[in-house]
Amino acid sequence: MGRAPCSSMVGLERGPWTAEEDALLINYVQQHGEGNWSKVSKKAARGGLLRCGRSCRLRWVNYLRPGIKQGNFSPEEDDLIIRLHKLLGNRWSLIAKRLEGRTDNEIKNYWNAHLGKRLLLQKTSETDHSKPSTGSKNKEKQQHTETNQDNANPYLQKPTRVFPFLLPGSSANDDTKALNSLTPLWSDHAVADEEEHIPLSENGGDIYACLDDLSFTEEYHHNTMFDQVYMEYQELLKSSENQVRTQENYSTSNPFLT
DNA sequence: AATGAGTACAACCGCAAACAT
DNA sequence: AATGTTTGCGGTTGTACTCAT
Numbered sequence: 469m470g471r472a473p474c475s476s477m478v479g480l481e482r483g484p485w486t487a488e489e490d491a492l493l494i495n496y497v498q499q500h501g502e503g504n505w506s507k508v509s510k511k512a513a514r515g516g517l518l519r520c521g522r523s524c525r526l527r528w529v530n531y532l533r534p535g536i537k538q539g540n541f542s543p544e545e546d547d548l549i550i551r552l553h554k555l556l557g558n559r560w561s562l563i564a565k566r567l568e569g570r571t572d573n574e575i576k577n578y579w580n581a582h583l584g585k586r587l588l589l590q591k592t593s594e595t596d597h598s599k600p601s602t603g604s605k606n607k608e609k610q611q612h613t614e615t616n617q618d619n620a621n622p623y624l625q626k627p628t629r630v631f632p633f634l635l636p637g638s639s640a641n642d643d644t645k646a647l648n649s650l651t652p653l654w655s656d657h658a659v660a661d662e663e664e665h666i667p668l669s670e671n672g673g674d675i676y677a678c679l680d681d682l683s684f685t686e687e688y689h690h691n692t693m694f695d696q697v698y699m700e701y702q703e704l705l706k707s708s709e710n711q712v713r714t715q716e717n718y719s720t721s722n723p724f725l726t
Numbered sequence: 727a728a729t730g731a732g733t734a735c736a737a738c739c740g741c742a743a744a745c746a747t
Numbered sequence: 748a749a750t751g752t753t754t755g756c757g758g759t760t761g762t763a764c765t766c767a768t
Contacts, residue, residue, distance in 0.1 A: 506753060577735050
């Protein structure tokens with residue numbers, strides 16, 4: 469259905485947030501709680517916060533919310549992002565749910581600025597040892613963009629809203645164990661040959677075929693986390709029938725919902 | 727020191743699903 | 748059931764900053 473952009477809303481501020489605006493928003497959320505963002509611009513405006521609801525939500529979710537992790541990504545986080553991206557594509561929100569304290573926007577930006585580029589260079593060095601790097605930075609940037617587009621798996625369904633922690637057999641403890649069991653991967657095995665991507669069938673296909681494609685070793689095939697991600701993916705594809713159940717359980721099951 | 731190119735990241739937008747009436 | 752509104756998502760843009768020339 470779409471909606472008017474914030475820019476069309478008369479009298480509202482745009483651009484970078486000031487410390488005062490942050491304080492006003494924090495104060496508002498502390499008093500009224502999260503959600504109802506459309507009402508924020510009306511209620512908080514009385515206190516001087518002239519931002520549209522969408523802008524408030526974005527600011528809160530990505531930067532002001534308690535528990536947001538600031539600073540550099542750890543090698544373990546890098547590894548996890550790369551592997552999840554191979555599995556899930558550009559589903560940043562799903563990836564973000566696996567990295568406590570990180571947001572989809574942050575991961576997306578980090579990927580575009582660092583990880584995607586790193587994988588590109590890695591792939592280039594593996595496939596083209598002889599050619600010296602003579603390209604300009606512009607050319608590198610162009611290649612980077614093209615590779616990202618290649619990586620966006622066209623066979624994956626469009627994202628739908630699903631809360632992955634709520635899926636059958638899923639629990640925070642399992643997640644933690646699985647995450648702890650992961651070892652750094654991207655230096656040796658994370659680069660897949662995009663030309664060999666196997667299209668997923670309409671009912672979801674076999675994601676283990678994709679895992680094969682990623683040159684994962686046996687230990688990764690049977691890794692608890694990938695079993696779980698696989699389950700999540702299956703559920704994702706059946707999302708419409710799961711919506712009601714997941715919504716019912718969300719508030720009591722999500723360990724990150726505080 | 728000036729300036730142009732490249733980089734990083736916060737913020738915005740369009741779209742579509744979910745929700746409310 | 749139909750329609751309008753809100754929310755969440757991923758893609759894209761704007762701009763401040765850094766660095767090379």
